[in-house]
Amino acid sequence: MTAAAEKTDILKIAREQVLERGVGLSQEQLVQVLTLEDDRLEELLGLAHEVRMRWCGPEVEVEGIVSLKTGGCPEDCHFCSQSGRFPTPVRSAWLDIPGLVKAARQTKDTGATEFCIVAAVRGPDKRLLSQVRDGIKAIREDGNDIQIACSLGMLTQEQVDELVDMGCHRYNHNLETARSHFPNVVTTHSWDERWETLQMVRAAGMEVCSGGIIGMGESIEQRAEFAVQLAELEPDEVPMNFLIPNPGTPYENYPIVEGAEALRTVAAFRLAMPRTMLRFAGGRELTLGDLGAEQGMLGGINAIIVGNYLTNLGRPASQDLEMLADLKMPIKALNETL
Numbered sequence: 001m002t003a004a005a006e007k008t009d010i011l012k013i014a015r016e017q018v019l020e021r022g023v024g025l026s027q028e029q030l031v032q033v034l035t036l037e038d039d040r041l042e043e044l045l046g047l048a049h050e051v052r053m054r055w056c057g058p059e060v061e062v063e064g065i066v067s068l069k070t071g072g073c074p075e076d077c078h079f080c081s082q083s084g085r086f087p088t089p090v091r092s093a094w095l096d097i098p099g100l101v102k103a104a105r106q107t108k109d110t111g112a113t114e115f116c117i118v119a120a121v122r123g124p125d126k127r128l129l130s131q132v133r134d135g136i137k138a139i140r141e142d143g144n145d146i147q148i149a150c151s152l153g154m155l156t157q158e159q160v161d162e163l164v165d166m167g168c169h170r171y172n173h174n175l176e177t178a179r180s181h182f183p184n185v186v187t188t189h190s191w192d193e194r195w196e197t198l199q200m201v202r203a204a205g206m207e208v209c210s211g212g213i214i215g216m217g218e219s220i221e222q223r224a225e226f227a228v229q230l231a232e233l234e235p236d237e238v239p240m241n242f243l244i245p246n247p248g249t250p251y252e253n254y255p256i257v258e259g260a261e262a263l264r265t266v267a268a269f270r271l272a273m274p275r276t277m278l279r280f281a282g283g284r285e286l287t288l289g290d291l292g293a294e295q296g297m298l299g300g301i302n303a304i305i306v307g308n309y310l311t312n313l314g315r316p317a318s319q320d321l322e323m324l325a326d327l328k329m330p331i332k333a334l335n336e337t338l
């Protein structure tokens with residue numbers, strides 16, 4: 001590389017700006033990262049890993065997830081097998097309280113610190129909220145002190161307050177994609193409605209968890225736009241999913257994001273958000289295979305979901321935990337996060 005080229009080299013700039021100063025990359029800078037040649041991927045992942053170690057440390061947060069209410073959702077998110085509007089094989093089902101308590105105990109036993117209760121709904125109704133309240137109470141009565149997160153769709157202020165009262169410490173609500181691309185993905189509600197819920201969650205003192213799905217027909221510019229919008233939200237955690245083209249959904253024939261592209265995107269999101277917890281969520285095995293999980297952990301990721309990802313099977317928890325041990329990445333302990 002010539003001296004002039006080195007001056008404008010995006011990885012060199014990112015090293016000084018993100019690694020040294022902790023300032024995330026701009027949208028224009030992220031486009032440059034997302035279009036880097038494959039032969040610079042290793043260098044990019046190395047930098048993303050250094051950024052993660054410098055600004056987040058070596059710990060990895062492990063989370064378990066359970067579906068309290070599956071399928072039959074009235075919304076039309078085009079990627080989602082739980083929408084009742086598409087002919088997917090997912091059927092509507094509820095998990096009972098003993099099932100929830102058992103899932104929470106199993107999650108705690110893996111060493112996870114976070115247990116997320118998820119429901120496929122536009123927003124919670126009275127029945128769902130009272131089920132969540134009873135569920136949290138039963139988990140505590142079981143002697144389980146795991147931190148509880150919820151993902152129940154869009155909320156009113158009253159519902160936000162109710163969740164705080166129940167002891168929900170983190171709320172997940174994904175922005176899913178860039179604001180400019182959202183109307184192509186969902187037509188039954190807006191990106192701004194999702195944003196409003198997240199603002200209320202933050203103001204009420206719960207931790208904010210919000211991410212999305214890569215590979216839904218967005219352009220490279222929109223991927224960069226999305227990363228910058230997430231950075232602006234300043235979430236505590238960003239779950240990154242890669243599209244699983246679920247049968248019956250409008251996206252069933254979309255191509256799977258290729259491994260190198262997925263890793264480049266993970267690294268770019270790390271360079272946009274040096275301090276945020278970046279979590280590997282759904283679609284990981286499909287795009288990256290087993291080895292890719294390891295590459296991601298060395299390329300900016302510092303949190304994982306163990307076990308099942310709602311309706312798509314992930315690999316067994318033990319495999320992920322072994323991988324973390326091999327990589328000498330300690331699991332974040334519960335008492336550190338309280």
Ligand code: SF4
Binds near residue numbers: 073082083120153
């Ligand atoms: S609101 Fe959630 S569960 Fe419902 S269709 Fe959209 S992503 Fe799926």
